Amino acid sequence: MLEVRAINRSFGSRQVLREVSFAVGGGRMTGFVGGNGAGKTTTMRIILGVLSSDSGEVLLHGKPITQRDRAGFGYMPEERGLYPKMRVGEQLQYLGRLHGMTAAAAKASADALIERLGLTERANDTVESLSLGNQQRAQIAAALVHDPVALVLDEPFSGLDPLAVEVVLGVLKDFAAKGAPVLFSSHQLDIVERLCDDVIVIADGSIRASGTREQLREQHSGLTFELEVTGDAGWVRDVPGIEVTQFDGPFVRFDAAAPETAQTVLARAVADGPVRRFAPVQPSLAQIFKEVIQ
Structure with missing residues (x-):
């Protein structure tokens, strides 16, 4: 070393x-x-x-x-x-x-x-x-x-x-x-x-x-999430504390006001039916670089 x-x-x-x-x-x-x-x-x-x-x-x-x-x-x-x-x-x-x-x-x-x-x-x-x-x-x-x-x-x-x-x-x-x-x-x-x-x-x-790389992504991942369900995910727009930044039928990317808010979205999605994917959006190294040098 x-x-x-x-x-x-x-x-x-x-x-x-x-x-x-x-x-x-x-x-x-x-x-x-x-x-x-x-x-x-x-x-x-x-x-x-x-x-x-x-x-x-x-x-x-x-x-x-x-x-x-x-x-x-x-x-x-x-x-x-x-x-x-x-x-x-x-x-x-x-x-x-x-x-x-x-x-x-x-x-x-x-x-x-x-x-x-x-x-x-x-x-x-x-x-x-x-x-x-x-x-x-x-x-x-x-x-x-x-x-x-x-x-x-x-x-x-x-x-x-x-x-x-x-x-x-x-x-x-x-x-x-x-x-x-x-x-x-x-x-x-x-x-x-x-x-x-x-x-x-x-x-x-x-x-x-x-x-x-994984540690840095986790540390700087923030509160942006992606959700993909089998039906229409438009209802996510109506969840308090959520700002939808990308939407395409069953797919939605959103910013959450708090981790608990994101979990509210996940719980609602599970209750409505199968969830294909739910995950935080990990930033690229370029995004992390811009954030930490400011």
């Missing part, structure tokens, strides 16, 4: 992180979301030791993280950091060797990632000659080539077309399944919602929400 505890950081008189704390579980994909300037990249750089914190600590498996620990991390910065004039395959092998892999192991890992990420036809091309999307795939391969103990990715899906996104999603899921913690930031909330086990929302340098 990777833990961030009570991290503070200022640049001059401007405080950019305030008591930032969260955990990234082993084998779990954790999405780190926030607007521009929210503190995501600064937090990631502190985790990697690129920046120091003013106070607080970073732990790996319950112990203060060391530079040796960090050397085993995989990191993908938002700005691409590969050597532009090196060939893709050559560069990945070189990076593997830098992390202590044998020449044979580095080549095997590089070749496997090149194939998995759809770069086989570009393996002998220089990085600068690649399209932006293929450069992003190469950058992800560079973060993974040495089989890191943890993975920290800053905007890994930027510049990828939908097909490439699916390829990268599969690679990251397989890596997390090995048991390593994976933290990545993204502005693409639909991808975070699909991919992540856990989500952390940061705004103005403070953590505004964190938990599993």
Whole structure:
């Protein structure tokens, strides 16, 4: 497990992180979301030791993280950091060797990632000659080539077309399944919602929400419900404390003034006949994000 505890950081008189704390579980994909300037990249750089914190600590498996620990991390910065004039395959092998892999192991890992990420036809091309999307795939391969103990990715899906996104999603899921913690930031909330086990929302340098997808949805579900019956659900409009927002014969979506009001609707529906469905409406991650950063 990777833990961030009570991290503070200022640049001059401007405080950019305030008591930032969260955990990234082993084998779990954790999405780190926030607007521009929210503190995501600064937090990631502190985790990697690129920046120091003013106070607080970073732990790996319950112990203060060391530079040796960090050397085993995989990191993908938002700005691409590969050597532009090196060939893709050559560069990945070189990076593997830098992390202590044998020449044979580095080549095997590089070749496997090149194939998995759809770069086989570009393996002998220089990085600068690649399209932006293929450069992003190469950058992800560079973060993974040495089989890191943890993975920290800053905007890994930027510049990828939908097909490439699916390829990268599969690679990251397989890596997390090995048991390593994976933290990545993204502005693409639909991808975070699909991919992540856990989500952390940061705004103005403070953590505004964190938990599993299911926990966040439950915490922010509010009092909106959907009901589907076998007959006509128009009678729901006449229940005190109910505001119908969508209606289509047997289907109705409504806002309730209180949980007890929603239960009144359910009891009436059951008394009238079979109920096909009754459930609270769970918000999307985008809706939760808008709510917690206000």
